[in-house]
Amino acid sequence: MSRLNSKLESINQLHLEPIPGGKAIKAVKVARIDTTIVVLGQDGTIYSNSVQSRISYPVEHAREGMRLGRLLDACIKLDVLSSKAVAEHKADAKAKHDRSSRREAAKSMLSDAATAGVKLTAKQIAQLEQAIK
Numbered sequence: 001m002s003r004l005n006s007k008l009e010s011i012n013q014l015h016l017e018p019i020p021g022g023k024a025i026k027a028v029k030v031a032r033i034d035t036t037i038v039v040l041g042q043d044g045t046i047y048s049n050s051v052q053s054r055i056s057y058p059v060e061h062a063r064e065g066m067r068l069g070r071l072l073d074a075c076i077k078l079d080v081l082s083s084k085a086v087a088e089h090k091a092d093a094k095a096k097h098d099r100s101s102r103r104e105a106a107k108s109m110l111s112d113a114a115t116a117g118v119k120l121t122a123k124q125i126a127q128l129e130q131a132i133k
Helices: 067-077 083-116 122-132
Strands: 016-018 027-033 036-041 046-048
Touching: 027 067, 036 067, 046 067, 067 083, 083 122
Parallel strands: 016 046
Antiparallel strands: 027 036, 036 046
């Protein structure tokens, strides 16, 4: 079983499995968003072509437009999750992704400036160090 980590318990409780090859699934409902196929099994398991077996996906993997984001959109169609819960999760995922991107960009700028011999002002260095925190 795989799982998608979230601050929302309804998303943490999803049992995710890849769609098995050569094996029939007793499906209750099926939904497709773009290239992501999601099947709700009779036992409540969510099968999808966007997950791998035995993986704990971090929050950031369910951003808007990502495969696991589309899986969550399909879960709305399958009546497994509410649109409010999915929107809240995606907002959290985007915020975490943006913080991580800012942190890495600031680290890179400090390193690249030192490598290139560019002297940054004290204010610039303080702003970059604040972005790293």
